[in-house]
Amino acid sequence: xxxxxxxxITGGNRGLGRATALALAEAGTDVIVTYRxxxxxxxxxxxxxxxxxxxxxxxxxxxxxxxxFPAFAAAVRDALxxxxxxxxxxxxxxxxxxAAASPLGETTPDVFDLLTDVHFKGVFFLTQAxxxxxxxxxxxxxxxxxxxxxxxxxxxxxxxxxxxVETYTRYLAKELGGRGISVNAVAPGPVGTDFGGGGIxxxxxxxxxxxxxxxxxxxxxxxxxxxxxxxxxxxxxGWITAQRIEVSGGSLL
Ligand SMILES: NC(=O)c1ccc[n+]([C@@H]2O[C@H](COP(=O)([O-])OP(=O)(O)OC[C@H]3O[C@@H](n4cnc5c(N)ncnc54)[C@H](OP(=O)(O)O)[C@@H]3O)[C@@H](O)[C@H]2O)c1
Numbered sequence: 001x002x003x004x005x006x007x008x009i010t011g012g013n014r015g016l017g018r019a020t021a022l023a024l025a026e027a028g029t030d031v032i033v034t035y036r037x038x039x040x041x042x043x044x045x046x047x048x049x050x051x052x053x054x055x056x057x058x059x060x061x062x063x064x065x066x067x068x069f070p071a072f073a074a075a076v077r078d079a080l081x082x083x084x085x086x087x088x089x090x091x092x093x094x095x096x097x098x099a100a101a102s103p104l105g106e107t108t109p110d111v112f113d114l115l116t117d118v119h120f121k122g123v124f125f126l127t128q129a130x131x132x133x134x135x136x137x138x139x140x141x142x143x144x145x146x147x148x149x150x151x152x153x154x155x156x157x158x159x160x161x162x163x164x165v166e167t168y169t170r171y172l173a174k175e176l177g178g179r180g181i182s183v184n185a186v187a188p189g190p191v192g193t194d195f196g197g198g199g200i201x202x203x204x205x206x207x208x209x210x211x212x213x214x215x216x217x218x219x220x221x222x223x224x225x226x227x228x229x230x231x232x233x234x235x236x237x238g239w240i241t242a243q244r245i246e247v248s249g250g251s252l253l
Pocket of ligand 1: 010011012013014015016017035036037038061062063064094095096097098118143144145146187188189190191192193194195196200
């Protein structure tokens with residue numbers, strides 16, 4: 001790894017991706033954030049990272065547009081050359097995601113496909129497309145969810161796909177170990193973001209219910225997750241690999 005580390009964070013324009021970009025920048029890492037539909041938010045993250053004294057680039061990416069991945073990898077290669085005079089980056093954070101409930105008896109194939117594309121197929125094929133650009137000794141963090149440990153009715157498809165991501169994390173850790181790359185899954189509990197319409201952040205009653213189920217007595221804020229991902233990507237923690245690390249304040253213990 002080069003002394004100046006570079007992280008690529010999918011869905012880095014808002015929510016947990018944005019918090020991760022800022023936590024990494026505070027810790028001295030430069031960032032490439034991807035955005036799908038909010039270029040202005042991504043530009044604001046670039047400005048915030050720059051204000052912290054680090055370099056940042058924003059690139060457009062729909063993680064379900066699989067046939068665009070070769071062109072996206074080429075854009076990453078160009079950005080690495082132009083901004084850092086490098087042909088690799090160090091940390092991949094597979095964060096982009098959407099919420100969609102999948103109640104039994106009411107879930108359509110379209111919802112199933114949407115969730116599969118963004119939460120598993122996209123993670124698999126994007127990682128595959130970017131592996132040649134990931135430096136030996138680098139690291140990958142995949143976002144999972146507390147819902148793979150505890151059950152919340154109506155979320156079976158989303159949670160099952162995140163379980164697939166956790167299994168994929170272990171396979172990647174094994175298969176990339178020879179290159180010195182460590183791979184872990186971070187599994188947040190409920191965090192107040194726009195996710196799922198923003199209810200965890202904005203619905204006081206729902207937030208109180210979730211807080212009551214949490215050992216530390218509140219729902220998470222994006223910075224709780226960004227700090228842990230930055231810690232997992234810090235110097236000295238690379239020996240942690242193939243782990244699911246739950247970051248939930250002790251949800252539903
Ligand atoms: N918040 C929680 O309670 C929670 C708990 C456990 C796990 N997670 C996981 O954490 C991750 C981030 O969630 P969040 O709370 O930060 O959600 P969020 O605030 O809704 O942000 C989601 C991000 O993902 C991007 N995204 C969505 N679909 C995409 C696609 N097809 N291609 C590229 N980017 C796409 C969004 O881009 P746009 O701005 O263009 O829409 C946005 O940047 C997700 O994987 C989620 O499953 C969240």
